Amino acid sequence: MRSIVGCFVIFILASFSVFAQEITVLDAETGNPVVNIAVYNKEQTKTAISDFNGKCDISVFSRNERITFKHISYEIFTTTKAQIARRGNRIYLNLRPAELQEVVMSVSKWEQQKSDIPQKIESIDARSISFTNPQTSADLLQNSGKVFVQKSQLGGGSPMIRGFATNRLLLSVDGVRMNNAIFRGGNVQNVISIDPFTVKNTEIIFGPGSVIYGSDAIGGVMNFFTHKPRFSFTDSLTVSGNASYRFASANNENTAHFDVNFGQRKWAAYSSFSYNNFDDLVMGRHGPVEYLRNTFVERRDGIDVLVENDDPRRQVPSGYDQVNFLQKFTYKPNTTWNYDLGLYYSETSDYSRYDRLIRPNSDGTGLRAAEWFYGPQKWFMGNFQITKKGKNKFYDGVKLTTAYQHFEESRNERRFQDPTRFTTVENVDALSVNLDFENKKIGDLRLYYGAEYLFNKVNSEGSQTNIETNAVTPSASRYPDGSTWQTFAGYINGEYKLKPNFTLLSGLRYSQVWVDAQFDDTFFQFPFEEADLITGALTGSIGFSWFPRADLQVTMNGSTGFRAPNIDDIGKVFDSEPGSVVVPNPDLEPEYAYNIELGLRKNFNDKLVVKGATYYTYLVDALVRRDFSFGGLREIEFNGELSNVQAIQNAAKAYVYGFEFGMDAFFTENWSLSSNLTLTEGIEEDDSGIDSAARHVAPTFADVHLIWQNQKVRADFFLNYNGEIAFEDLALSERNKPFIYATDDNGNPYSPSWYTLNFRSQYQITNALRSTLSLENITDQRYRTYSSGIVAPGTNLILGLGYSF
Known part of the structure; x- marks a missing residue:
């Protein structure tokens, strides 16, 4: 037995x-x-x-x-x-992205072959993000080599694309517009609210994207897609996740991240948490002495004192903390329906606006500000999406996306040896509803169409605090409290495959915009009581993608874009620069952009791929800041200072044109080389016919990467380069900020050229454990990217460790 x-x-x-x-x-x-x-x-x-x-x-x-x-x-x-x-x-x-077979979603909100798109689109996938290991999503964009990023402070990052920036570019997260009614023409830092650890891929549209995204998408669109919960393909619950740590020596960064995924066959959940701690940033040793932080303000025994900086390369104060949280749920009862819920939260600590803290006083003997800092930047979004796929008389797919967002920001400033701190606090509540359809049954014609409704409400408060007595009294708010901005739009986009090697893409959109703001004359005697703006805009695009040969692609696209005035344009009161104050102007119209671009891509036997694009954009009725009369006055008192009056006006037109070049060379299975070059020129002309350089036109910038990789190791030795912008090529508004620039031989401000040599590597220790090691700015250059307030890091050692389970 x-x-x-x-x-x-x-x-x-x-x-x-x-x-x-x-x-x-x-x-x-x-x-x-x-x-x-x-x-x-x-x-x-x-x-x-x-x-x-x-x-x-x-x-x-x-x-x-x-x-x-x-x-x-x-x-x-x-x-x-x-x-x-x-x-x-x-x-x-995991799928390997192939350039011509790659699927993109940014152009129609549905999956399309990248090879059929006539616009230039760049994709940054999760593998590239993991390898570059960026501190913020602003750095994620900058590391691509295709986008220029300006920083007024360490807690910042304002992208520039084809001569446009801030409220002329559109940010989108998982298909939801992030731009709100107080996105300004000055530099914005909302992109840092997006946690790079959660980004699965980023798609950047170069040029107008208003047909799909509406107002603000003049220079381009940056669409961030975060990780989706992953289902289990067995009958049991599957659990997976990642834990990561990163350290950077230039600002003593300590970052920790953890995410976990729970999956069943029909439902899944994804949770992510990240914490960042950044110390003061240290600049390089070799470069302009004007960039050194020789003195800073401390408050000792109740008195503001200008003290010597023991280490002039340390940018005091610039450090801050940040937390990011993401929770997603998805439910898929069958192959037809899908339900997705996303909850996003980001919050920073207080962080200094560094460029305001280095501004000298009127006689040049000291510093103007004792304090200038942003309060916590907070962002919350709840996003619920229902997707239905399947045959229907009018569509093959329908997607309903609803979202609520809450933004909070504040500004705090106090002049040197002045006990009064002025504070403004802004809260924006934003609702959005998008209904998008896909129809691919009409022969070789594929249609995308839909409607969008957006509603923003702005709450703004002002106060002043005596830091000696702690007495708080009301003061002027930055925006009209309770003001609203809303828009309703419909669009249609068509993709027609005329031949197997020729695709035509065209679209139209009409948007109606309403702005309502009531002005409180408690602190200023406004010559008007309200701004009640109703305006509409029609935009369109048409272009083609043609493969005359299998290894050659030609694209051409013509498009229009627009930006409707928002609450920031119409109702803002703030000090734009020393001795100037911006006041409201309710008499504004939308600005329009007309763009044409040509692209070429040539593949030489899969050994060398060359890509190029050239474009020209004409902006009319441009919303710009110019001198203004406020109730007949050219000067008024603001925050205790007699200031020149300015306002946003439709007072200019602009011409922006440029060339973008990229190359990828594959020497062996292990060795490759890639490079990018961007040249942009821009001219702004006001109503009086005076020309000046456009403010957000970046200098020539380029990078070259020599890459070696095998199954376990990837190493990248690369060079970054930025060209010079001479004094005569500086925008007029930039000439008024000489304290952030170097000084040329004639004593005028200018932006010098610079380069850095860098090394980056990743080693897959096991299937679960990986490490990264990077050494940036190896030669310790001291440089400040164009229009930035803070100086870039000196030699920076970055270490990272990641574990997957």
Whole structure:
């Protein structure tokens, strides 16, 4: 009897052992089986291949032998049989992005082949983000080499694209517009509210995107897509996640991140938390002495004192903290319906506006401000989306996206040896509803159409505090309290494949905008009681993507964009620069942009890929800050100072044109080279016919990357370069800020050229554990990117460690 039982046990164990040799290879995103995956050991003496169901017999391999999984469409993956067993005998592979076959969503809000799009679009995927390991999402954009980023302070980052910035660019997170009614023409830092650890990919549209995104999308659109919860492809609950840590020496950064995913077949949840701690930023050793922070203000024994900085390269104060939280739920009862809920939260500590703290006083003997800091920047978004796919008379897909956002920001300033601190606090509540349809059944015509409604309400308060007595009294608010901005729009976009190698894309959108603001004359005797603006805008685009040969792509696109005046344009009261104050102007109209661009892409035998684009944009009725009469007065008192009066006006037109070049060379399987070059020129002409350089036209910038990689290691030695902007090419508004610029031989401010040499690497220690090591600005250059207040980091050692489970 015992021998029979023993034989039975041996049989069962042997059967289990044989069964355990069969594994399943699945697509990490869809859960579908992957066919024809090549499986082999290091010596390639043992091989296997997955079948139609993704099944593969790996019994030929030993338990701890390194096994490689390879497919032309997927990232190479290496593991052991023991590790596969611990993961339930399943392997999940990530798709490898291929430029021409890549799917993008930013142009229509539905999946389209990138090769069919006539506009220039750049995608930054999760693998690239993990490798560059950025501190903020502003750095994520800058690391791409395609976007120029300005920083007024460490807690900042204002992208510039094709000569436009701030409220002429549109930010979108998971398809929801982030721009609100108080996005300003000055530099904004809202992009840092997006946690780079949660970004799955970013798509950047270059040029107007108003047909889909409406107002503000004049220079481009930056669409951030965060990670989606992942379903389980088994009957049991699956749990996975990541933990990361990063350190940077230039500002003693300490960052910790953790995320976890719970998945069943029909529902899944994703949670993410990140904490950043940044100390004061240290600049480089070699560069203009004007950038050094020789003195700063301290309050000692109740008195403001100008003190010597022990380390003039340390930018005191510039550090801050930040927390980010993301919670997502998804429910998919069947293949037709999908329900997604996302909750996003970001909050910073107080952080100094560094460029205001280095501004000298009127006689140049000291500093103008004792304090100038932003209160916590807070952002919350709740986003609920319902997607239905399936055949219908009018659509093949419909998507309803509703979102609520709350923004909070504040400004606090106090002049040197003045006990009064002026504070303004702004809160914006934003509601949005988008209904988007996809129809792909009309022969070779694919239609995208939909409607959008947006509502913003702005609450703004002002106060002044005597820091000696703690007495608080009301003062003028920055914006009209309780003002509203809303818009309703409809659009249609069509993609027509005229021939297999020729695709035509065209679209139209009409937007109606309402602005209502009531002005309180408690602190200022406004010559008007309200701003009641109703305006409309029609925008369109047409372009084509043509492959005259399989290895050559030609694109051309013409488009229009617009920006409707918002609450910041119409109702703001603030000090724009020393001795000037901006006041409300209710008599504004939208500004319009007309753009044309041509793109070329040539592939030389998959060894060299060359890409180029040239464009020209004409902006009319441009909303710009100019001198103004306020109730007949050219000067008024603001925050205790007699100031020149200015206002936002439709008082200019602008011409922006440029060239963008990219190259990718593949020498061997391990060695490659990539480079980017962007040249932009821009002229702004006011109503009097006077020309000046456009403010947000970036200098020539370029990068060159020499990359070596294998299955476990990736290393990148690269050079970043920025060209000079001479005094005569500086915008007039920039000439009025000489304290952030170097001084030329004639004593005038200018932005010098600069370069940095850098090294970046990532090592996959195990399938679960990875490390990154970067050394930025190896030669310790002291440089300040154009229009920035804070000086860039000196030599910066960045260490990172990540663990996946």
